Amino acid sequence: MKDETSVLVNIIAFLILFVIGIYIYSVAIDTGAGIKITDNITPTMRVADKYLNKNVLDDNSTYQWGGTAEDTAANIVTSVVVDYRLFDTTLEVIVLFITILGFGFVIPKDKRKIIKPTTILNRWAPILMLLMLMIGGYTFINGHLSPGGGFPAGAIISTAILTGVLTGRRTISQKSLKIIEAITGISIFSIGIISYFLTGSFFQNFILNDKIGDLFSGGLIPIFYGLIAFKVAAELSNIYFEFYEE
Amino acid sequence: MVEILLVPLITAFISDIFIKNKRLVWFLFLISNGYILYKLYSLYGKWDLTYILNTDYQIFGAKLSLGLSNNPLGWYFAFFSAVVTLVIAIFSIGFNTNSKGNVAPIWMLIIFANLGIFYAADWITFFMMWELMGWTSFFAITNGNTKALDGAKYYLALSLLGGSSMLIAILLLGAYTKTFIIITSAYRLIQLFNLAEGVFTTILLLFIMAFFIKSAIFPFYMWPSKVYAVGPEDYIAFMSSVMIKYGIYPMAIFIVPVIGNLQLPKIFNAGNWMQYFIGYLGALSAVVGTLLAMFQTDMKKLFAYSSVANMGYILLGFASMSIVGFEGSLFHVVNHIVLKAAIFLSLAAVVYRTGESEMHKLGGLVYKMPITFLTFLFGIIAAAGIPPLNGFGSKWMIIQALMEKKMVVLVISMVFASTGAFMYLFRALVSIFLGQLPERYKDVKEVPYTMSIPMIIMMGLMLLIGVVPGVVMKPLTIALDALGYKVDIATWTTLSSSFKNATIDLKIVFYMFAMGIVVAALMYLFGNKSETIPQHDNYTAGENPIEWGVDADKFNYSYSFYQPFKEMFDPLFERISIDRFFSSIGKNFEYISPTIQGLYKRGEGAVLLFSIGVLLFILGGWIL
Amino acid sequence: MNSIVFLVVIPIIAAFLSLFLGKVNKLIAYIVTIFNLSFSIVVLVSGKIPFNVAIGGWRAPYGINFVVSDITIFFLLLINVAAVLSLTTIKEHMEYQFYAFYFILLAATNGMVLTGDIFNFYLFTELTTFAIGGLVAYKRDRLATGASLKYLILSSTASTFSLAAIGLIYKTLGTLNFADIASKISNLNKASLSLILILFISSMLVELKIFPFNIWVVKAYDASIPAVNLFLHGMVSTAGVYGAIRILLMVFSKNSIMLSQSSNIANILILLAFITVIISEIGALTEKNLIKVLAFSSMAQLGIFLFGISLGNYEALKGAFYIVISNYFAKFVMFIVAKNYSVIAGSRNYEDMKGLGRKYPGLAIAFTISALSLMGMPFFAGFWGKLSIVGNALLMDKIAIIGVIIILISSVIEGVYYLRISHTFFSDGNIQDTKLSRINCVLPIILAAVILIIGIYPNSIENIIWTMINEIQNTPEKYIQVILPLK
Amino acid sequence: MIAAIRVFGYSLFAIFIGLLFMGIGRKIIARIQLRLGPPFYQAFLDVGKLFARKSITHNFVMDLGMIMSLAGLLSTMLFVPVAGHMAIKTSSNLILIIYLMAIGHLGMAMAAAASGNPNATIGVSRALTMMLGYEIPFFTVMLGLIIFNGTSSLELIAQSQAGGILNWNMVKFPLGFLAAEIALQAIMGEKPFDAMVAPAEIASGPMVELGGKYLGLAFLTHAVSIFVETGIMVNLFMGGASNVFTFVLKQFEIYLITILIEAVFPRFRIEQAVKFLWTVPMSIAVVQLAIILL
Amino acid sequence: MTQVFILSSLSLMFIGLYGVLTRKNLLKIIIALNIIETGINLLLVSFGYIDHGITPILTSQESILNLNKMVDPVPQAIVLTSIVIGLGTTAFALALAIRYKITHNSISINASEEEEGRGI
Incomplete structure (x- = not known):
């Protein structure tokens, strides 16, 4: 039943959005001087240009494929995420940690019974889990070469655990998941502290002169991505165990 | 100079710690008041004493410095309020032996603020003391009993409003005249008049609003009746006599000199429009205060409105802007302090004994509490301005000044108010002390000595000032002279105004009155002897009204005393x-x-x- | 100098550890907070301020950097002191999640104050929101879930607005670093700058509790346990205040204190500020629940703070700092007093707390002193703030004068309801004496004494505030050069 | 000491004249009402009889009240210049006189209220309301004269009217005189405005409980008040004669006018009286004041 | 080409905002929030868009040569984090919504906390 207050609210909401839209449009076509939001800034003016040319530390250094550079990850997005702006990603991990912790804390504890899995799922579960684990492993191992990285890898691995939960097999207990989560979290930050003691500033990459392109390039990036993958996997599967009934 | 302010602060702190045992706290209260009075007495004449405290708090680019200065007018107000506070302090020792809350620490803070206000050299110190006095008096009025809350809340809201309007005025003043010192800001404000008249009038009106709220002048005349009815009686004696003058002091030291020498066109060649603005507000508060006082049934409310009327007289004195009128109103300030304190002390005594403050429930207390009756009678005579006592001198000077300036409407309203004053004052005397004594007050005794001695002192004070006005006028004229007003030092007993040979000698008036009494007493003794018989066996022809099932005080006509008069004014008061x-x-x-x-x-x-x-x-x- | 990042990392590691250390969590919390406090004191004393720390070794505009200048260290101290004081009010055993949320909140607020990168600032705000969401929902009863959910919805829509603003900034200026933005802001088109400003300010005003954005405040304060109230007041709003000062006055305002060229945004801010003040004061007038009264009053104080900032005059800004300091101490005292009295009286309604002032005079006097300081009464800290804000607003344009008059009227209203509350404390009531240990009377009295000292002798605070103000005054030398040395 | 004798002499003279006027007044009223009326010295006989008789009192306040009322009236009388000279050489101020008259009323009212008789207190409340009524027009008239002559001392006003009848204030300000006459009627408490003593309704109001010497004192007070009020009128409007005899004669003329009015008028109700006083004489006085000011 | 991305993401955001403003049911509000999140992510990525740009991943030497044709990596980094934030908010909000259902026995947003039995 549509009482008149909600109709009024709808109209007001529509009006507000309409005005905001017109405003944005008027800002977009504004003819005043200075950089407008519509025109793209020349690439060289952007911060990203230094990330692409990997010459943040000294301006005119160039790098070759297979040669070395200040950050040897092939996938530049990963170099930005895990090397240049590593602190953001560590905070990202904390955001996930907090929200899942809050999730577990707030959700009411009436666990539901898992219905018996169908035979097909029963048969294929181990194979599927194996496949998922392999793909997950692949994505975070060469996160610095190809697209992907810690976060998607963690999600894929957690789906493996999910299939385990769906088929009712006890793959891993919630207690150990929490331990994994804590350990990976602490190790991420302890690496940061180690790098502080080694190189004087936090989260600095202390493994140098490996070559762009090969598997173990990119300094600390694979290590970080690995830890992030396991942490995300542990956290997400934590959610499933909230609903899992022994 | 600063120790006069430190002593009340320290006593307030100490008595706050020992708040539990009343005797020590009130004794401390008395001693510190005595010390303050002695210190003030020793400060007389030393007008150049100042104390400056420099803070490096920047306002409008300059570093703020707070200062106290022994200005003559401030000394005049502070000294006479200290005299009366000392007397009240003696009274409240006895009064507070069995009262619930203990108001002494808060009262000490108020006295600290009181001295601060009178001695502030610059506006910021003045404002700080003003606001401190604002909220401390809220706590003093409520003092723990919750039924006092909505009256006190009303007062608090008004005084905070006044404080804010004064803050805006001070800051505008500081911004435009680049100084916060009171005296220099007055002079610069006058020069500012021809530069930015709009700002000038806003500053002045905001100041006037703040002072009128505190002194309960016309638009804000309602809070005294709500507050005096509920507060602790001895504190209310202090509040109604001294604290209502806080608005008058800055008017005298700042507003009147500024308005006085403004080059504004004179209306009916008597004064500029601001003088008339103040005058008419004074007249309105006098008339409205008197009319409302007539119709009250609670005695404290009645005298609250009488305070409003008296503030009206003072404003009328200021409005005349002549030196005689100015002196008259400042003289009336002290007179009002003394007589209002006397009246409220006797009311406090009545409430202390009977616990009742509704006038029609009281009656016939004169036989049980003669000293309280006498103080109340003296207070009534002084409040009505009848010659032998102190009320007359100041009213006479104000009327003379107004007549000389041909401000006709103001004079007529003043006389209307003072004759009306006689009506409600007498009504209070009749309903509380005369008439039949109700049954339940049969065993009421006179108040103990610690309370009757201050009352006798007050009576003596009223008579002294009445007969020898020089006691107040001499220091006043010396103070005004020190401030730079062209004034001749008053003699001991004569008051003079600027009319042709309009000087009256109050000593002779007293002699005449005394001689009149002697002649009347002779006539009285000349007559045959008379025997006293109880009151209620006269018009009831010997029968005792109790047999008719009616107790004596039903015959006490005091409930709606001026009923016919009230009906004349009711339509007016209903609408606005x-x-x-x-x-x-x-x-x-x-x-x-x-x-x-x-x-x-x-x-x-x-x-x-x-x-x-x-x-x-x-x-x-x-x-x- | 680089070790300043420990202020953020140590609490996070403690958060991870808190999962295992059930019983000893409270001790760990004390240790970490006291570490943070002492560390920031050491940095203050070390005298190397202002300095810049590049995280991960990448220099300023490219990597994330922490900046420590006078304002930063001042707010850092405020937050850490608030954290230590609010921990003292936790008496009973708390589940480990509470401590996890607390650690993250501590890390996030410290991070917000320290960071010099706009996206990092956004992330820390997100962390604060989630931590507060979790802490408010700690009691998990009807009130707490409702309050936390509605807070979460509001703050996540607000965060999308600020994310859009960050995206636009990156698209037009190509950088995410505060100092870099500050130096490049001038060549932005006026209209697009005001669009970015609108998006960013609307998300910040949620945390600054300004009128249309502060619907969550009263529910959050009422629903949470007293310790969380103190977190909300002490840490979160102080960080919000820092954010407002840093971003509104230093990043987006070029060198003039006025909010960049778009002065009409400043007018709207003034308008919103004094509307907040008048509405929250009226709201508090007949409120019976003491915690809600304090929530309304903290909204009003932050309204006055925003009014002081957006006036565009350095003395008004000084007044705003005074208001922040007096509100910080006063609200602390009031929340502690409210907690103790509601424990004794059994209900948060101040009418049931009659007569408590006579049993525990120390607490009631501290409450009155802080109430008077909030009202701006002389001899208390708030007066100096009110004096300079009112003084300078009177000389500004019409909207500022109307604003000042409304703020003064609302301080009258505030006076009425606060003194009514302290009157009910002192009036005679029949309270059976549940022994309240004397030690938690000590803290409010000390804080009230601080308010009194500032009120009576403002010199000490005055110099600190002036050092901060001339850092805002000449932002280019004091802030930008520290981070981006002249290439 | 001579001052004391002069005061005593003045007061006796005032009492004598007052009682004489009362006696003659009663004679004239009787004649108007076509009856013979008591001899003119009847008032002296009454006073003598009253003082001889024993009387009853209720408390010391009644005695104090009666003495105070007579003393008040006497001290007012001492300030009214009789034919240019007064008991003690001092300036006789009009404002002073108005306020001194209040003592007489206060004393009488206090004695009446102390008696505890409700009729007395009703009478007192009416007297005070009436006082407020007549005070305003009377003062407005006086204000006009004071402003015109630039002085508030009664002597100077009297001397300013020296010379022939033409420059008497009565002639110069006829309206002022008319308003003052009506107000005088109320001051004296004569017939149209005697709601306070109203014998029919409240048994002679304040005097209900007074007997014997107290009634005698009341008579004397009434006598002195007649002397004072007529003396003021003479000084204000009829040039305050050179010798005592002409002064007394003029006083009698004023008293005659009030007696004639009193003989024929019914009584106003108290609020009618106040309304009347505030409208008719007040407007006349205001017109007079306007004439003087412009 | 970038106009299409920006317009579509803006419309996504407006739809999401409209949903949050008008819907009463909590789950619908959370879904609308998700729509806004995706809208914002698309908007951010589209800010870094260059016509005919290639992914910023180095695969061989010649990809290092045409670096300037690569799409801007920084918005993608930001989007990576904001996706996780979106996940976090939704998870936490859903948990709260489930508990909200139990405590308020109603899923509508205007179920008041204090008075009992109000709100559908």
């Missing part, structure tokens, strides 16, 4: 009532607030209001 106007403002706020709480209680419109906020920002961009 400033009181309803102000309390309706308060009610509106309290009416809106649940709707706002409702908005925050459910909180589901959060995102909607968020986007409305964004909309506001966008629209602002286009419209403003």
Whole structure:
């Protein structure tokens, strides 16, 4: 039943959005001087240009494929995420940690019974889990070469655990998941502290002169991505165990 | 100079610690008041004493410095209020032996603020003391009993409003005249007049609003009746006599000199429009105060409105802007302090013994409490301005000044108010002390010595000032002379005004009155002897009214004393009532607030209001 | 100098550890908070301020950097002191999640104050929101879930607005670093700058509790346990205040204190500020629940703070700092007093707390002193703030004068309801004496004494505030050069 | 000491004249009402009889009240210049006189209220309301004269009217005189405005409980008040004669006018009286004041 | 080409905002929030868009040569984090919504906390 207050609210909401839209449009076509939001800034003016040319530390250094550079990850997005702006990603991990912790804390504890899995799922579960684990492993191992990285890898691995939960097999207990989560979290930050003691500033990459392109390039990036993958996997599967009934 | 302020502060702190045992606390209170009086006496004449405290707090670019200065007018106000406070302090030792709350620490803080106000050299110190006095008096009035709350809340709201309007005025003054010192800011304000007249009038009106709120002048005349009825009686004696003068002091030291020498066109060659503005407000508060006082049934409310009327007289004196009128109102300030304190002390004694403050429930107390009756009688005579006592001198000077300046309407309203004053004052005397003594007060005794001695002192003070006005006029004229006014030092007993041979010698008036009494006493003794018989066996022809099932005090005609007179004014008071106007403002706020709480209680419109906020920002961009 | 990042990392590691250390969590919380406090004192004393720390070794505009200048260290101290004081009010055993949320909140607020990168600032705000969401929902009863959910919805829509603003800034200026933005802001088109400003300010005002954005405040304060109230007041709003000062006055305002060229945004801010003040004061007038009264009053104080900032005059800004300091101490005292009295009286309604002032005079006097300081009464800290804000607003344009008059009227209203509350404390009531240990009377008295000292002798605070103000005054030398040395 | 004798002499003279006027007044009223009326010295006989008789009192306040009322009236009388000279050489101020007259009323009212008789207190409340009524027009008239002559001392006003009848204030300000006459009627408490003593309704109001010497004192007070009020009128409007005899004669003329009015008028109700006093004489006085000011 | 991305992401955001403003049911509000999140992510990525740009991943030497044709990596880094934030908010909000259902026995947003039995 549509009482008149909600109709009024709808109209007001529509009006507000309409005005905001017109405003944005008027800002977009504004003819005043200075950089407008519509025109793209020349690439060289952007911060990203230094990330692409990997010459943040000294301006005119160039790098070759297979040669070395200040950050040897092939996938530049990963170099930005895990090397240049590593602190953001560590905070990202904390955001996930907090929200899942809050999730577990707030959700009411009436666990539901898992219905018996169908035979097909029963048969294929181990194979599927194996496949998922392999793909997950692949994505975070060469996160610095190809697209992907810690976060998607963690999600894929957690789906493996999910299939385990769906088929009712006890793959891993919630207690150990929490331990994994804590350990990976602490190790991420302890690496940061180690790098502080080694190189004087936090989260600095202390493994140098490996070559762009090969598997173990990119300094600390694979290590970080690995830890992030396991942490995300542990956290997400934590959610499933909230609903899992022994 | 600064130790006069430190002593009350320290005593306030100490008595706050020992608040439990009353005897010590009130004794400390008396001693510190005595010390203050002695110190003030020793400060007489040393007008150049100052004490400056420099803080490096920057306001308008300059570093702020707070200062105290022994200015003559401030000394005059402080000395006479200290005299009366000392007497009240003696009274309140006895009064507070068995009272519930203990108001001494807060009262000490108020006395600290009181001295601060009178001695402040610059506006910021003045404002700081003013606000301190504002909220401390709130706590003193309520002092723990909750039924005093809404009266005190009303007073608090008004005094905070006054404080804020004064803050705006001070800051505007500071911004435009680049100084906070009171005296120099007065001179520069006058020069400012021809530069920015709009700012000048706003500053002046805001100042006047703040002072009128504190001194209960016309638009804000309602709070005394609400507050005096509920506060602790001995504190109310202090509040009604001394604290109501806080508005008058800055008027005398700042507003009157500024308005006095403004080059404004004179209306009916008597004064500029501001003088008339103050004059008419004074006249209105005198007339309205008197009329409302007549119709009250609670004795403290009655005298609250009488304070309003007296403040009106003082304002009329200021409005005349002649030196005689100025002296008259300052003289009336001291007279009012003395007589109001005397009246409220006797009321406090009545309440101390009977616990009742509704006039028609009292009666016939004169036989049980003769000293209280005499103080009250002297207070009545002084309040009505009848010659032998101190009320007459100042009223006479104010009327002379107004007549000389041909401000006819003001004089007529003043005389109307003073004769009306006689009506309600006598009504109070009749209903409380004369007439039949009700049964329940049969065993009422006179108040103990510690309370009757201050009352006798007050009687003596009133008589002394009445007969020898020089006691007050001499220091006053010396102070005004020190301030730079062209004034001749008053003699001991004569008061003079600027009319042709209009000087009256109060000593002779007293002699004449004494001789009249001697002649009348002779006539009285000449007659045959008379025997006293109880009151209620006269018009009831010997029968005792109790047999008719009616006890004696039913015959006490004092409930609606001026009933016919009241009916004349009722239609007028029904339509316009400033009181309803102000309390309706308060009610509106309290009416809106649940709707706002409702908005925050459910909180589901959060995102909607968020986007409305964004909309506001966008629209602002286009419209403003 | 680089070790300043420990202020953020140590609490996070403690958050991870808190999962295992059930019983000893409270001790760990004390240790970490006291570490943070002492560390920031050491940095203050070390005298190397202002300095810049590049995280991960990448220099300023490219990597994330922490900046420590006078304002930063001042607010850092405020937050850490608030954290230590609010921990003292936790008496009973709390589940480990509470401590996890607390650690993250501590890290996030410290991070917000320290960071010099706009996206990092956004992330820390997100962390604060989630931590507060979790802490408010700690009691998990009807009130707490409702309050936390509605807060979460509002703050996540607000965060999308600020994310859009960050995206636009990156698209037009190509950088995410505060100092870099500040130096490049001038060549932005006026209209697009005001669009970015609108998006960013609307998300910040949620935390600054300004009128259309502060619907969550009263529910959050009422629903949470007293310790969380103190977190909300002490840490979160102080960080919000820092954010407002840093971003509104230093990043987006070029060198003039006025909010960049778009002065009409400043007018709207003034308008919203004094509307907040008048509405929250009226709201508090007939409120019976003491915690809600304090929530309304903290909204009002932050309204006055925003009014002081957006006036565009350095003395008014000084007044705003005074208001922040006096509100910080006063609200602390009031929340502690409210907690103790509601424990004794059994209900949060101040009418049931009659007569408590006579049993525990120390608490009631501290409450009155802080109430008077909030009202701006002389001899208390708030007066100096009110004096300079009112003084300078009177000389500004019409909207500022109307605003000042409304703020003074609302301080009258505030006076009425606060003194009514302290009157009910002192009036005679029949309270059976549940022994309240003397030690938690000590803290409010000390804080009230601080308010009194500032009120009577403002010199000490005055110099600190002036050092901060001339850092805002000449932002280019004091802030931008520290981070981006002249290339 | 001579001052004391002069005061005593003045007061006896005032009492004598007052009682004489009362006696003659009663004679004239009787004649108007076509009856013979008591001999003119009847008032002296009454006073003598009253003082001889024993009387009853209720408390010391009644005695104090009666003495105070007579003393008040006497001290007012001492300030009214009789034919240019007064008991003690001092300036006789009009404002002073108005306020001194209040003592007489206060004393009488206090004695009446102390008696505890409700009729007395009703009478007192009416007297005070009436006082407020007549005070305003009377003062407005006086204000006009004071402003015109630039002085508030009664002597100077009297001397300013020296010379022939033409420059008497009565002639110069006829309206002022008319208003003052009506107000005088109320001051004296004569017939149209005697709601306070109203014998029919409240048994002679304040005097209900007074007997014997107290009634005698009341008579004397009434006598002195007649002397004072007529003396003021003479000084204000009829040039305050050179010798005592002409002064007394003029006083009698004023008294005659009030007696004639009193003989024929019914009584006003108290609020009618006040309304009347505030409208008719007040407007005349205001017109007079306007004439003087412009 | 970038106009299409920006317009579509803006419309996504407006739809999401409209949903949050008008819907009463909590789950619908959370879904609308998700729509806004995706809208914002698309908007951010589209800010870094260059016509005919290639992914910023180095695969061989010649990809290092045409670095300037690569799409801007920084918005993608930001999007990576904001996706996780979106996940976090939704998870936490859903948990709260489930508990909200139990405590308020109603799923509508204007179920008030204090008075009992109000709100559908």
